[in-house]
Amino acid sequence: MRLSYPRLMGYALGAFGTGVFATVPTVLLLYFCTESLEMAPALAATVVLLPKLWALIWDPAVGLWSDRAETAIGRRRPFLLAGSIGVPLAFLALFAWPYPPGNAAFPWVAFIYFLLTNAYSVFAVPFIAVPAEISEEAAERERVAAWRIGCAMVGTLIGAGLAPILVRAGGSGRDGYIFMAVVVSLICCAGMFAAFFATPSVTGTRVAQASTLRQAIPVLLAERPFRRLAAAYVLQLTGVGIVSALTPYWIVQVAGRAEDGVGTALGIMLGVTILSTPIWAWAVRRFGARSVISAAAFIFGVATLGFLAVPPIPLLPSLLLYALIGFPFAGLQVGPFALAAHLTHAAGEARGGNRAGLFTGAWTASEKLGLALGPGVAGLGLAVVGFHSGAPVQSQEALRGLTVLLAAAPSVFVWASLPLVRK
Numbered sequence: 356m357r358l359s360y361p362r363l364m365g366y367a368l369g370a371f372g373t374g375v376f377a378t379v380p381t382v383l384l385l386y387f388c389t390e391s392l393e394m395a396p397a398l399a400a401t402v403v404l405l406p407k408l409w410a411l412i413w414d415p416a417v418g419l420w421s422d423r424a425e426t427a428i429g430r431r432r433p434f435l436l437a438g439s440i441g442v443p444l445a446f447l448a449l450f451a452w453p454y455p456p457g458n459a460a461f462p463w464v465a466f467i468y469f470l471l472t473n474a475y476s477v478f479a480v481p482f483i484a485v486p487a488e489i490s491e492e493a494a495e496r497e498r499v500a501a502w503r504i505g506c507a508m509v510g511t512l513i514g515a516g517l518a519p520i521l522v523r524a525g526g527s528g529r530d531g532y533i534f535m536a537v538v539v540s541l542i543c544c545a546g547m548f549a550a551f552f553a554t555p556s557v558t559g560t561r562v563a564q565a566s567t568l569r570q571a572i573p574v575l576l577a578e579r580p581f582r583r584l585a586a587a588y589v590l591q592l593t594g595v596g597i598v599s600a601l602t603p604y605w606i607v608q609v610a611g612r613a614e615d616g617v618g619t620a621l622g623i624m625l626g627v628t629i630l631s632t633p634i635w636a637w638a639v640r641r642f643g644a645r646s647v648i649s650a651a652a653f654i655f656g657v658a659t660l661g662f663l664a665v666p667p668i669p670l671l672p673s674l675l676l677y678a679l680i681g682f683p684f685a686g687l688q689v690g691p692f693a694l695a696a697h698l699t700h701a702a703g704e705a706r707g708g709n710r711a712g713l714f715t716g717a718w719t720a721s722e723k724l725g726l727a728l729g730p731g732v733a734g735l736g737l738a739v740v741g742f743h744s745g746a747p748v749q750s751q752e753a754l755r756g757l758t759v760l761l762a763a764a765p766s767v768f769v770w771a772s773l774p775l776v777r778k
Contacts, residue, residue, distance in 0.1 A: 369550025372543035374510020400734025407727030418716025429556030431481035438478020439547035445471035516622025587772035594765035596729015627681030644694035651686025662762035
């Protein structure tokens, strides 16, 4: 089937919500834990990592669940409705809960973030499965995926660019984070409900036969191209997550700017990402997704090394560097998602039955793992270089270590994905 433009836009608005809710914790949660709650960097890294490890099981289970769901309002839509309610509430609680100070906040933050990531999966896994099953035509699948990615990029821009500005506008500190969480939750809740109403009730695809996750796992393991793509995507998102998680520390501690400078830097980066998305979409059609992913990964790694050469003061050269990083980031979104949709569709054709939810669950689990590993590596790296939580002034050794970590670690992870992409 072919979605009309109003329904296509309504569906894509759901990606605005997923983009925001996936990005804000990646950018701000580690910083919130260490600077507002004064939690040790290693514990803060554990907070962002542990719930995403559970997603390796939970997301495929949600996908399989949605594959087999048969309700009066469709296969995927009940999950979209539940997620549209649960995700905004859990996000608000994550930043507004009255935590105790210091390391005592660890179990509370970890538990609420666990709830958020589970609710996010209930929405995101069925939502992302729609392009793979919406049509037999590859062009229509790419059209739906492209609209979704475009709105997701806008959501990512809001999450990374506007959220730090909202924290500053709300008075910084705990009050600022509560203000940001209220505004973001209300906006994104509207977008997610739009997706619920716009997503078709019936896709016309046959339900898969696998009834349990144990039966479905061999299906996933048998698809070697999909496994390699997912592994490469984890490495790439880890590199991107390191940049996002360390930017607040670099802007505030090294460049000496206020917290709203974080929004400016990441906003420029993601603005370029959005503007360059059509270029990478054209490149996918012209050269193929695999070539696009390889080129984008190489350019991204080169760009992040620029932190070793660009002085933090004045800020303009650094902002130009963030703009440069934003260009290949678009390719690291368009290429993998287009290829994943084709591989998911091909797996269903080859093995019989609709398994879009199962494969999308595995894909979103990979995405979550990469987005969690980025801040996790960043938090552990901060501990190694001697960064002290809540300290107004850091040592020169810690600041130099922070810069090296921001420059080199993303390159290592992103370039490590290249052999997997070539295969």
